[in-house]
Amino acid sequence: MDTFGLVVVIGVALFFTYTNGFHDSANAIATSVSTRALTPRAALAMAAVMNLAGAFFGNGVATTVGKDIITTPSGKQGLIVLFAALVGAIAWNLATWYFGLPSSSTHALFGGMVGAALAGASTVHWRGVLDKVVIPMIVSPIIGLVVGYLVMLAVLWIFRRSNPHKAKRGFRIAQTVSAAAMALGHGLQDAQKTMGIVVMSLTIADVQQGSGIPIWVKFVCAAMLSLGTYAGGWRIMRTLGRKIIELDPPQGFAAEATASSILYTTAYVFQAPISTTHVITSAIMGVGATKRVKAVRWGVAKNIVMGWFITMPAAGLVAAVIYWPTHLVLD
Template identity: 80%
Template sequence: MDTFALVVTIGVALLFTYTNGFHDSANAIATSVSTRALTPKAALAMAAVMNLIGAFLGSGVAKTVSEGLIETPHGSKGMGILFAALVGAIIWNLVTWYLGLPSSSSHALFGGMVGAALAGGTEVIWSGVLDKIVIPMFVSPVVGLIVGYLVMCAILWMFRKSNPHKTKRGFRIAQTVSAAGMALGHGLQDAQKTMGIVVMALVIADVQDSGDEIPVWVKIACAVMLSLGTYAGGWRIMRTLGRKIIELDPPQGFAAETTGASIMFGSAFLFHAPISTTHVITSAIMGVGATKRVKAVRWGVAKNIVLGWFITMPAAAVAAALSFWLIQLTFG
């Protein structure tokens, strides 16, 4: 029964990664597709490869998820808590995907973990939640907005005397690099989040002694599922990011992607903080768009996205808590 519970929980974790691909992998390549710097097929192929490479670049974010947010629960009840956390996150991911709202898969997962832990009587490490989740949740979009604005201002100043058509053509090529950076950063960040969950499941099932080591098969499985999710359902989110917030041109797309990739790498390597790809790229697009003129950004769409940010963790927490209670009611 324990082995069966472990297999099911890992399967659900990989399903979560797949739904994550609906949201966050799409975020990584949306700007390049919308500016026609890359065709959808080329962008997806590039994102798949870069996600895979990014998954092998570090383990700090995975350790934060597996050890820094809730105390590792034990036994069948512990596996139930982990299962319920993933179900809560998946439910919220599917709801927001259907609505085309680029909410954060990361914060859906964290909300699910906290909600399930509270429902199951497992200790929540509130200092870790505050330092690694809540503070970065507020800081990263602000940084993305400001840095995106400054990077775009620098590009406008540096190329102020150049031929606009040649400049756009050049940035369309440069976007291949910036989009690769975004996809690499996404693999580094989001593949690791699911790795942390899978490793926690292995520890609960006594298959692994601690969360210090991440098996190679876990890294590959998480990266592959992330890529498959992108291919299956990312187009709704791409339309929101690429067109509905602001009409992007190649220089703007390059500025937004460069900003997003830089922040994701910095947070992963310097702070081991699992930040949201959605938050970073969306705020960077807003900052870039504001250089055109403030009214160029469709703030009504932006407002709905920001609202989604704030309700994601509580909504996923409630869904996870209800899932845990249902599991307890059904299986004892």
């Protein structure tokens, strides 16, 4: 067993989870903060707690990450592949956070895994990549856009005779619930992805047999995600909460309700690791389009979507570049 390599990989995995937390904190709270339903610090604290809770609500996504994307050799070689994959994902997270671009930590991780596996001559399960990564990456934003549009139409019809000021006050309260649901879904999806990586590293190092997730792995991954969430990602928050469209409380509620329902469905029914960034961003676009199509700043949206498509190749390229010098030095 390569104890030092295992400790390094787990440490880097936890740092990835931390960057995932502050990179994606906007997903859970940007709409609530932008509509003034919650103060920024109250929203971050709530999101951190719900992220922590969501991590304990299932194992399906972690199993998919650990088994269906790549298979690495045991021992040092496999740990190097995971190390390079994580560094590639972290590099993309930090770059997109710096530019305030809501990109997917999920697909940065998968891109890193595939890039490192190819560089290290490990097995890539292309069927799993297609079924569990590529297809959900394309379909989930479309569903978010359409369902967000329909949910907002339903809200407008149901409350068409309500006093606008009273309705907005009510939706500010409702947004507390929808934001909590969104944060819970984020914990359910994103904490499990790192759990899958940690379990892979334990198996590669011959510390664990089988795909079960030890309770300490669940706790430390959830805790690091929560800490990252509480740190906040203000650059991305401004993009989601203001630059795509100016949201009001009913729109914020509709977007969060749409995105959280998609997160739960994909995690429990399909065990598919999808991007919280993709679904909340597309839901915001769909909700905003009910006001009028031009109300959505489609130029900003176009830049975001372009970033989605280059996430996996970019993270994979960085991971492959990281793999070679690491392999030469350590092997």
